[in-house]
Amino acid sequence: MSQQGRHLRCIFSFGTLQDKSGQLQANAYCENPDIVLIGNKADLPDQREVNERQARELADKYGIPYFETSAxxxxxxxxxxxxxxxLIMKRMEQCVEKTQVSNAVNGGSSGKLEGEKPAEKKCAC
Structure with a gap:
């Protein structure tokens, strides 16, 4: 799965969000992935399983944005x-800036020997 694909594929129900935090981090592109909590079916208030207050409290607990939506x-x-x-673009910009600063500090060199393959790694953001 591409790194970009991981941003939008982690979807959990309200009741399992806390239980899935380990799984989310294991599949994320970095230790602190960008997350938005979305409550769907805002157009059907009588069919809600979670009230808006509960959802906002959970979003506040994790420090993430929350939206009431309707597909x-x-x-x-x-x-x-x-x-x-x-959120994703800001993180990407920070990664680029860190790389540019690192390259400037290292004199523009990546520190690799000629012919050496770059190590695969996740974003260090």
Whole structure:
């Protein structure tokens, strides 16, 4: 799975979110992945399994954005996706900046010997 694909594929129910935090980190691109908590079916309040207060408390606990969405009406779907993409882009920019600073400190050299293959690693963000 590509690194970009990992950003959008971790979906858990409210009840299993805490239990899945280890799995989320194991499949994430770094130790502190970008996460947005989304409550769906905002257009069907009588069918809610989790009230908005509970969801917001969980989002606050983890320090993540929370959106009430509706796939049927499109309510907040675009805003939730844009927020996640903004978080991802900020992290990517930080990675690029760290790499540029590191290269400048090392005199523009990667520190590898000629012919040496670069080590595979996850983003150090």
């Amino acid at each position: 049927a009406t499109g309510q907040n779907v675009e805003k939730a996706v844009e927020t996640l993409l903004d």
